[in-house]
Amino acid sequence: MHPCVTVIVPSFNEEKHIASLLDNLLQQDYPMDRMEVFIVDGMSRDRTQEIIRDYQIRYPFIQLLLNEKRFVPFALNQGIRKSQGEVIIRMDAHSEYPSNYISTLVNYLFELKADNVGGIWLTRPGNDSVKANSIAIAQSSAFGVGNSHFRLGIHEIRKVDTVPYGCFKKSLFDRIGMFDEELLRNQDDEFNARIIENGGSIYLIPDVAITYYARSDVSSLIRMFYQYAFFKPLVNRKLKMPATIRQFIPPLFVLFLLLGWTVVFFLPSFLPLYLAGVGIYLLFNIIYTVKSAWNRGKGLLVFFLPWIFFIQHVAYGIGYLNGLINFVLLKRSKGTIVSSR
Numbered sequence: 001m002h003p004c005v006t007v008i009v010p011s012f013n014e015e016k017h018i019a020s021l022l023d024n025l026l027q028q029d030y031p032m033d034r035m036e037v038f039i040v041d042g043m044s045r046d047r048t049q050e051i052i053r054d055y056q057i058r059y060p061f062i063q064l065l066l067n068e069k070r071f072v073p074f075a076l077n078q079g080i081r082k083s084q085g086e087v088i089i090r091m092d093a094h095s096e097y098p099s100n101y102i103s104t105l106v107n108y109l110f111e112l113k114a115d116n117v118g119g120i121w122l123t124r125p126g127n128d129s130v131k132a133n134s135i136a137i138a139q140s141s142a143f144g145v146g147n148s149h150f151r152l153g154i155h156e157i158r159k160v161d162t163v164p165y166g167c168f169k170k171s172l173f174d175r176i177g178m179f180d181e182e183l184l185r186n187q188d189d190e191f192n193a194r195i196i197e198n199g200g201s202i203y204l205i206p207d208v209a210i211t212y213y214a215r216s217d218v219s220s221l222i223r224m225f226y227q228y229a230f231f232k233p234l235v236n237r238k239l240k241m242p243a244t245i246r247q248f249i250p251p252l253f254v255l256f257l258l259l260g261w262t263v264v265f266f267l268p269s270f271l272p273l274y275l276a277g278v279g280i281y282l283l284f285n286i287i288y289t290v291k292s293a294w295n296r297g298k299g300l301l302v303f304f305l306p307w308i309f310f311i312q313h314v315a316y317g318i319g320y321l322n323g324l325i326n327f328v329l330l331k332r333s334k335g336t337i338v339s340s341r
Contacts, residue, residue, distance in 0.1 A: 002034045003110075005102060006085030006170070010067070010075035012042040014093040015051060017213075021093045022055045022062065030102040032061055036084060040065045040075035073179040073187040080173055088173070090165040090188075096211040104208050105167040108157075115172055115200035116192060118163025119208025120150050126216030134304040135221050136214040138312050143288040146246040150204055160204045162192045164212070172200070180238065182333060186231040193239050221308070222315040229319030234327040247320065253281065254317030285309050 007025065011018060018039070025037055039052045041064060052064040065082065067075040080088060087106055091097065098104075101119070108117045123140035125132035138144040140151050150164050166188065176198050179187045192202055215221055232247055260274040285306050293301035326332045 002031050003086040003106065004084060005030065005035050005087045005089055005106060006079065006083035007035065007037045007089045007091055007102070008076055008079035008083070009037070009039045009091045009093060010042065010072045011039055011044065011048055011052075011093050012070065013044045013046045013048060015044075015047040017093040018048050018051050019055075020096065021091070022052070024097050025062075025091075026059065027099050028097075028102050029099050030106070032059075035061055035102070037062045038065050038079040038082065039063070040067045040079050042067045042070035042075060069181075071184045073181045073183060076187070077178045077181065080170070080178060083170060086170055087167065088170050089167045092165060092212075094213050095165075096213075098209065101208060101210075104205065108203065108205055109167050109169065112157075112201070112203050114203045115195045116163060116166045116168050116202040117205055118150065118166050118202075119205050119210050120153050121164055121212045122209050123151065123212050123214050126213050129216065130300045130304050131218070131308075132214070132216040134301055134308040135216065135218070137292050137301070137305060138221075138308045139214050141288060141292065141309075143284060144309055144312055146249075154204060154206050156206060158204055160202055161196060162189055163202060163204050164210060166192075176200075183231050183234065183238075185227045186235050189232075190235045190238060193235070193241065197239065218308070218311060222311060225312050225315040226319035226322075229316040230323040230326075232320055233323040234333075237327055250313045250317035251320040251324070252317075254314055254321060257314075282306075 009021065014021075022037075022039075025035075026032075028035075039062070041049055041052065043066065049064060052062070055062050056064055065075075065078055067078055076090065087109065089102060089105065105117050105119070108114065121140070123136050125136040142152060145151050149158070149160050150162070172195070176194050180190050181187075183190055195202060215224060229247075229250070256274075256277055260270070260277070263270045264274055288309070289302055289305040292305060
């Protein structure tokens with residue numbers, strides 16, 4: 001028996017990727033008469049909607065929905081409210097999925113009696129340039145992103161606190177509520193934490209590998225990590241849950257860099273300790289850079305990757321500190337973000 005599945009894909013200016021995603025969906029081994037696909041578009045200014053409408057004419061189970069509020073949580077909730085499926089699967093236009101993606105996740109969702117299941121990420125560069133390769137490595141390295149299981153990979157099914165995208169029973173949303181629309185970013189982190197808070201379970205499935213194409217330019221990398229970190233303190237405040245040590249490392253690093261010079265000015269004896277701290281960071285940065293360049297046989301990475309690691313850490317650190325100021329010190333409940341939209 002195949003339960004009816006609703007696939008929800010938030011989109012914005014995805015003319016380069018949306019056709020590949022839709023072709024990917026058409027290649028799934030799940031019965032098409034048991035699927036509905038909602039591409040919820042945030043008022044794209046390119047040909048995204050035109051491409052979707054062309055597919056919609058040929059494949060009526062694919063539908064274009066317009067998300068006038070533009071951001072992801074509104075798109076997800078709009079799709080969930082309209083859905084007829086027993087199972088909700090979120091997907092992303094920047095990724096490629098195996099042909100058994102939907103069938104495998106649906107099977108494990110029921111077999112494990114889970115509330116959410118998802119696959120691992122195989123991060124690939126957006127193009128063949130050394131810069132794009134460096135960005136992809138930084139987003140899939142323990143030094144770049146910490147111990148995120150779905151980014152680093154696992155070898156057997158395990159309970160986790162989050163997975164990319166997600167596959168849920170629709171009844172879950174009746175039980176614990178929808179995605180939080182105040183969280184323009186990190187809404188999936190908060191929702192997954194709410195699942196666990198309500199006694200639910202989340203499983204990462206290593207047999208399901210999602211190929212994720214990382215952004216290929218530095219400005220997009222900065223924007224993404226800044227925005228991701230900016231909303232972390234609001235997530236923690238909403239959940240009444242302290243941040244993990246991993247979340248604090250980048251903002252503490254930024255504070256150390258910025259405030260260290262001030263301390264040195266008034267207390268010159270602090271200079272050796274400051275230089276030692278910078279030296280330890282550089283040492284780890286170089287070790288991970290050389291290891292990555294050696295494993296991939298790309299010597300030029302040693303000139304780009306250290307900067308990408310540094311930029312990624314600083315963007316996250318500044319975003320998190322700004323989030324602390326806005327959501328913890330000033331007690332704001334919403335925040336505006338820097339966005340290409």
